[in-house]
Amino acid sequence: MLIFDLKSLLFTLILLIAAAIAGGYWIARRRARSTVGLPGGSSLLAVLDDAPFGVAALEGGEVRYANPYARRMLHLPDGAGALPDADWSPLLDADRHAARQETATAGVGRYRTVTFASGQTARWWVIPWKADADIGFDFLFLLDVTAQQRTEQAGRALINDLGHEMRTPIATILTHLEILGLSDVGQEVQQQSLAFAKDEAQRMARLLNDMLELGRLETAPDLPRRPVDLVALVEEVVLQSTPRAVERQMALALEAESPLPFVAANADRLRQVFLNLLDNAFKYARPGDRVTVSLRRTDGGVECAVCDTGPGIPPEHFPHIARRFYRAAPKGVEGSGLGLSLVAEILRRHDSELMIESPGIDGLGICMKFVIRN
Numbered sequence: 325m326l327i328f329d330l331k332s333l334l335f336t337l338i339l340l341i342a343a344a345i346a347g348g349y350w351i352a353r354r355r356a357r358s359t360v361g362l363p364g365g366s367s368l369l370a371v372l373d374d375a376p377f378g379v380a381a382l383e384g385g386e387v388r389y390a391n392p393y394a395r396r397m398l399h400l401p402d403g404a405g406a407l408p409d410a411d412w413s414p415l416l417d418a419d420r421h422a423a424r425q426e427t428a429t430a431g432v433g434r435y436r437t438v439t440f441a442s443g444q445t446a447r448w449w450v451i452p453w454k455a456d457a458d459i460g461f462d463f464l465f466l467l468d469v470t471a472q473q474r475t476e477q478a479g480r481a482l483i484n485d486l487g488h489e490m491r492t493p494i495a496t497i498l499t500h501l502e503i504l505g506l507s508d509v510g511q512e513v514q515q516q517s518l519a520f521a522k523d524e525a526q527r528m529a530r531l532l533n534d535m536l537e538l539g540r541l542e543t544a545p546d547l548p549r550r551p552v553d554l555v556a557l558v559e560e561v562v563l564q565s566t567p568r569a570v571e572r573q574m575a576l577a578l579e580a581e582s583p584l585p586f587v588a589a590n591a592d593r594l595r596q597v598f599l600n601l602l603d604n605a606f607k608y609a610r611p612g613d614r615v616t617v618s619l620r621r622t623d624g625g626v627e628c629a630v631c632d633t634g635p636g637i638p639p640e641h642f643p644h645i646a647r648r649f650y651r652a653a654p655k656g657v658e659g660s661g662l663g664l665s666l667v668a669e670i671l672r673r674h675d676s677e678l679m680i681e682s683p684g685i686d687g688l689g690i691c692m693k694f695v696i697r698n
Contacts, residue, residue, distance in 0.1 A: 378446075378466030382407070382420070388461070397446055397466050412438050419450040420462045437469070445473040471545075479539070486535050493524040493531075500524075534662035538669060547593055547673045551586040554594075554619055554626055554696065561598040562617060568602075573611035574632075576602075580619040584626055587696040593670045594696070600663045601630040601692050608690075609634030625697040633689045642680045667692075 372379050378394030380387060385407050390400050400408065407413060419434040426432060433451030440446070449465045500517035503509060509517075562578045569576035598617065605615045609632045618629045637645065646668035668678050671694050681691040 378448075378464070378468075380464040380466070382462040382464060393468075394464070394466050397440070397444065397468060399442075411441055416448075416450070416464070419448075420452070423450045423462065424452050437473075439473075443470070444468060445470045475542075486531070490528065490531065493528045496524045497521045531662075534666065538662055538666055541593075541666065541669045541673070547590040547670075549588045549590055549674075552589040552591050552594065554587055554589075554628070555580050555582075555584055557591060557595060558598060558617055558619060558628075561595055561602065565599065565602045565606075568606050569615065572606050572609070574606065574609060575614040576616075577614070578617050578619075581621055584619060584621055585698050587626055587698055589674055589696055590670075593673070597667050597670050597694075598628075598630065600667050604663055604692070605630060605632040605634065605690075608632075622695055625695050627693060627695050629691050629693040631689065631691040636682045636690050637680070639682060645680060646678055 372391045375391055375393060378391060378397050380390040380394040380398070380400075382388065386404060387400060387407055388404055390398070394400065395402065398408070398412070399410070407416070415436060415438055419436055423434040426434065433449050435447065435449050437445065437447050445468075447467050447469050451463050451465075453461045453463055500521040503517045504514055504521075558578060558580070562576060566576055602615065602617070609615060613633045615630070615632045618627075618631065620627045620629075646664045664678065671678055674696055676694045676696060679693040681693065682689060
């Protein structure tokens with residue numbers, strides 16, 4: 325069985341593409357003496373137009389050819405024309421110059437990862453190519469790595485945050501294990517140490533579960549969406565949450581306009597949003613408070629809200645409340661500090677965002693709102 329070096333094979337294929345483009349352009353110039361660009365009707369260019377990567381042929385400050393992928397990434401106009409004066413232009417000029425210097429000895433071109441003003445991240449490869457004594461090009465190959473970059477950043481942030489948050493419970497458990505190993509402590513102290521160690525272990529388990537769930541969300545591809553009946557979904561959530569409301573001595577109600585349109589959503593993840601918001605309300609509200617889930621028609625979708633009559637949250641916390649591990653609640657209230665982060669990420673995957681309002685008097689009460697589109 326033959327085993328091929330994939331990188332070498334790809335390199336060879338790209339060189340063949342470059343040679344074919346250069347050859348086609350050289351023939352076109354010899355035949356028609358055109359300075360406009362490459363022959364767009366050729367079968368080779370038809371193939372490159374549908375390529376899953378960007379290709380551009382540059383001559384001096386002119387773009388002689390760019391396939392749709394490259395035009396989209398670099399925001400180039402259709403057809404031939406001058407290179408735009410963009411943030412990435414000096415980087416491209418530097419790589420073209422360096423690639424020409426290197427090609428004389430190594431012939432490997434220049435690689436770079438660049439983030440554009442649009443927020444997209446691309447890896448590009450620049451390599452010069454000389455068709456003859458008069459015609460020389462710089463070929464630019466592009467690959468959109470925005471999703472990969474976002475996944476890598478999310479993974480690094482996940483590990484860093486988890487490592488930071490694990491230090492305290494691990495240190496606490498180790499301290500109480502040392503206490504349990506002492507021979508001169510009483511049974512009451514041992515029981516307290518066991519209770520503390522158990523609480524911290526449970527806290528670690530919650531942190532791990534929530535962080536892994538958040539990590540899966542942040543690094544997963546787009547959520548599959550289907551038409552969802554929000555009223556039916558929220559009725560199930562309210563029914564599921566009623567025992568918790570009874571236990572906390574709170575009133576729980578659903579208010580929904582009728583009829584409401586179906587929305588394009590991932591039902592399982594949207595159910596998780598409502599459950600997390602209700603759990604948040606149950607934790608921080610007081611016995612006798614009221615928690616209301618409301619659904620109202622709005623332009624292009626349905627406005628959803630989970631409101632309570634509890635003590636509320638000071639407005640200065642609003643901009644940070646969905647940040648990882650940020651907690652505005654008093655000490656003693658259990659939680660990982662990730663519930664609203666999960667909610668915010670799920671809503672982001674639905675092209676929505678969490679809005680927080682404090683509609684009550686003297687800062688009492690809180691409303692968590694978002695809109696799900698049709």
